[in-house]
Amino acid sequence: xxxxxxxxxxxxxxxxxxxxxxxxxxxxxxxxxxxxxxxxxxxxxxxxxxxxxxxxxxxxxxxxxxxxxxxxxxxxxxxxxxxxxxxxxxxxxxxxxxxxxxxxxxxxxxxxxxxxxxxxxxxxxxxxxxxxxxxxxxxxxxxxxxxxxxxxxxxxxxxxxxxxxxxxxxxxxxxxxxxxxxxxxxxxxxxxxxxxxxxxxxxxxxxxxxxxxxxxxxxxxxxxxxxxxxxxxxxxxxxxxxxxxxxxxxxxxxxxxxxxxxxxxxxxxxxxxxxxxxxxxxxxxxxxxxxxxxxxxxxxxxxxxxxxxxxxxxxxxxxxxxxxxxxxxxxxxxxxxxx
Numbered sequence: 001x002x003x004x005x006x007x008x009x010x011x012x013x014x015x016x017x018x019x020x021x022x023x024x025x026x027x028x029x030x031x032x033x034x035x036x037x038x039x040x041x042x043x044x045x046x047x048x049x050x051x052x053x054x055x056x057x058x059x060x061x062x063x064x065x066x067x068x069x070x071x072x073x074x075x076x077x078x079x080x081x082x083x084x085x086x087x088x089x090x091x092x093x094x095x096x097x098x099x100x101x102x103x104x105x106x107x108x109x110x111x112x113x114x115x116x117x118x119x120x121x122x123x124x125x126x127x128x129x130x131x132x133x134x135x136x137x138x139x140x141x142x143x144x145x146x147x148x149x150x151x152x153x154x155x156x157x158x159x160x161x162x163x164x165x166x167x168x169x170x171x172x173x174x175x176x177x178x179x180x181x182x183x184x185x186x187x188x189x190x191x192x193x194x195x196x197x198x199x200x201x202x203x204x205x206x207x208x209x210x211x212x213x214x215x216x217x218x219x220x221x222x223x224x225x226x227x228x229x230x231x232x233x234x235x236x237x238x239x240x241x242x243x244x245x246x247x248x249x250x251x252x253x254x255x256x257x258x259x260x261x262x263x264x265x266x267x268x269x270x271x272x273x274x275x276x277x278x279x280x281x282x283x284x285x286x287x288x289x290x291x292x293x294x295x296x297x298x299x300x301x302x303x304x305x306x307x308x309x310x311x312x313x314x315x316x317x318x319x320x321x322x323x324x325x326x327x328x329x330x331x332x333x334x335x336x337x338x339x
Contacts, residue, residue: 108230205272
């Protein structure tokens with residue numbers, strides 16, 4: 001009973017229930033939700049936003065925020081592609097990933113310089129760096145769509161783990177990039193759950209001054225989360241280009257709001273200090289499911305936006321209720337202890 005009670009106090013439980021209820025409704029209306037074709041399509045659509053959400057989740061838990069990662073991904077994927085094409089690169093995919101990761105690391109360190117070192121507000125700083133990265137991409141580089149990718153990126157994008165087709169002949173593909181997502185989720189889970197670094201990230205988000213007094217290196221931890229998110233953004237940009245078999249300079253712009261919404265929907269406090277990677281993945285899957293399934297049902301795009309916004313409001317409200325309940329329980333425990 002205690003386990004059940006504890007489970008019902010977690011936001012992830014309610015997000016999971018919403019996923020099940022919506023899945024049953026969509027299945028009843030279309031008869032297609034639980035088909036292998038649709039599940040594969042959902043997992044495919046989830047790869048890019050889920051990779052973005054992992055780094056952003058760590059930043060938000062630490063008490064910060066980042067809206068520049070789509071611009072980082074677009075810039076790094078474009079630079080990697082034009083440089084490797086100019087060099088006639090024909091080697092393995094690891095080099096584009098390392099190159100993109102290094103560029104993303106530099107962009108993340110640029111963000112951290114303003115936020116951790118110069119103490120600028122994270123939202124203002126990353127809005128500014130987002131404009132800088134977009135300006136470099138669209139102004140200095142005059143970025144245009146690139147359809148000719150290095151052969152290793154093309155082969156990576158064309159390699160699939162699963163191929164599923166339905167009776168109508170519609171085929172869904174699960175690219176090998178899904179394995180990258182699995183590995184990154186495992187790494188982030190270990191960091192946040194089992195390391196002092198993870199404890200420090202939560203501590204800084206809860207109370208930066210208390211974390212500093214407890215011995216956590218606040219600036220180093222902040223540099224880590226922004227650099228880690230930058231590396232992920234760079235790698236994700238290459239994955240997105242490989243999956244689409246082209247580089248488009250603007251097709252990732254605007255994803256920051258959906259990614260942040262998924263993280264908050266999954267129970268992470270926007271002010272930092274609380275949240276789980278499990279909740280973030282569930283929130284990302286829920287928003288992906290809503291977007292893809294409403295398209296399948298023929299629902300107009302403005303109703304998709306309405307449903308997404310409604311889910312965000314409900315998820316945020318549930319998260320707030322859980323926090324207030326926890327604070328009330330702590331207050332009651334302190335009152336009983338003092339009496």
